[in-house]
Amino acid sequence: MSETSPRLRAELEGIPTYKPGKPAAADGPAAYKLSSNENPYPPLPGVMESALAAAGTFNRYPDMACTGLMSELADRFGVPVSHVATGTGSVGVAQQLLQATAGPGDEVIYAWRSFEAYPIITQVSGATSVKVPLTPGDVHDLDAMAEAITDRTRLIFVCNPNNPTGTVVRRAELERFLDRVPGDVLVVLDEAYREFIRDPEVPDGVELYRDRPNVAVLRTFSKAYGLAGLRVGFAIAHEPVAAALRKTAVPFGVSQLAQDAAVASLRAEDELMGRVGALVGERARVVAALREQGWTVPETQANFVWLRLGERTADFAAACEKAGVVVRPFAGEGMRATIGETEANDIFLEAAEAFRKEL
Numbered sequence: 001m002s003e004t005s006p007r008l009r010a011e012l013e014g015i016p017t018y019k020p021g022k023p024a025a026a027d028g029p030a031a032y033k034l035s036s037n038e039n040p041y042p043p044l045p046g047v048m049e050s051a052l053a054a055a056g057t058f059n060r061y062p063d064m065a066c067t068g069l070m071s072e073l074a075d076r077f078g079v080p081v082s083h084v085a086t087g088t089g090s091v092g093v094a095q096q097l098l099q100a101t102a103g104p105g106d107e108v109i110y111a112w113r114s115f116e117a118y119p120i121i122t123q124v125s126g127a128t129s130v131k132v133p134l135t136p137g138d139v140h141d142l143d144a145m146a147e148a149i150t151d152r153t154r155l156i157f158v159c160n161p162n163n164p165t166g167t168v169v170r171r172a173e174l175e176r177f178l179d180r181v182p183g184d185v186l187v188v189l190d191e192a193y194r195e196f197i198r199d200p201e202v203p204d205g206v207e208l209y210r211d212r213p214n215v216a217v218l219r220t221f222s223k224a225y226g227l228a229g230l231r232v233g234f235a236i237a238h239e240p241v242a243a244a245l246r247k248t249a250v251p252f253g254v255s256q257l258a259q260d261a262a263v264a265s266l267r268a269e270d271e272l273m274g275r276v277g278a279l280v281g282e283r284a285r286v287v288a289a290l291r292e293q294g295w296t297v298p299e300t301q302a303n304f305v306w307l308r309l310g311e312r313t314a315d316f317a318a319a320c321e322k323a324g325v326v327v328r329p330f331a332g333e334g335m336r337a338t339i340g341e342t343e344a345n346d347i348f349l350e351a352a353e354a355f356r357k358e359l
C-alpha cells in the first residue's frame, strides 16, 4: 500500500468550517433553537401534501430543469424563465456563482461580518476574500466596498438584510454603489431575508437587476417559506449569468420534493406571508423589550436580532442555553438570536434581562 495520500488542492487548507446553528437539546433545559434563522412554523398541510406525493416517486430522478418551479418563479417575479436559476439552497446557488466567476488570483469582496458561508465558498473557489468591515453601526460600508474594487475583483456580495446584524442598505446608497461597480464585476444581492423587510426604503433587488446585467439576486425558500430542510433556492439574473448557473449546477441537485413543495409554497404565499407578518410583529416586540432593558440593538429587517456583546458573548449564549433557548454566538463579537415562537422569544427576553441586571 502506498504511503502517499491523494493530492488535494492547496486552497482547501485552513478553510473555516461552516458552523451550523446548535440544535436544541433533546433532553435537558434548552428546548428552543434560535440559532439558525429558521422559520418556527411547521409546514403548511397543502405544502406537506405536495412533498409527500413527490416522496412517492423518489425512485426516479427529479425534473433536472426544475421546469414547473422555474415557470412559477418567472411568473411570480415577472421575469423571463431564462433569467431564473435554481439550486440546492441559495448557498448552493452562491457557490455556483463563484464557480462561474472566480478562481485563483481573483478577488471577491463582501462586508464583514456577514454570512459565514462567503469566506468558505470563496476559498473553495480558489479566489481571495476581501473583507470590508461593517460601519460602527454594523451596516455595510458601501463606499469602502466600492473603493476595494481592483482589476482582480470578480464578484461582490451585498447581503441585504445582513446576516448576522439584520441591518440594511437603502435604495439611494445601493444604487450609488451599483453605479460605481464596473460592468464586468458581478454584484450578488443576497436577499435571503427579503420577505421580512418592512422598511420601504430598502429596494427590491429584482427591480434593481432589471436594467443592470451585472446584478444577480439570490433568494431562498428556506426562511420565509419554511423549507430550510428541503434545500431549494434560486437566482434571478440576466444571461449569460443565469446560463452560467445552469452550467455549474449539480445535475439533479434539487429534489422533486423540494421542487413540488416550493411550487405549493408559492401558491400558498398569502398564508405564508401571514406567518411572516406575525414574526415581524414578534421582532418589533423583541427589539422594543431589549431596548427597554438597556441593550443597544441595531435596526433589524430580518428574522433575527444582533447584540454586540464582545467578550461577554460566550457567557450570554451560555445563560440563554441554561434558560432554554439556543442562540448563535460569534465568539468575542456578538450573538444572533432568531425570532421564533412567542414562548421562545419570551425565554430569550427573560434571559437577556437577567444577564443585563448582572452587568
Ligand SMILES: Cc1ncc(COP(=O)(O)O)c(C=O)c1O
Pocket (backbone or CB within 6 Å): 036, 037, 088, 089, 090, 091, 092, 115, 159, 162, 163, 190, 192, 219, 220, 221, 222, 228, 231, 232, 233
Ligand atoms: C444571508 C444568507 N444567504 C443565504 C443563506 C442560505 O440559505 P439557504 O442555502 O438555506 O437557501 C443564508 C442562510 O442562513 C443566509 O443567512
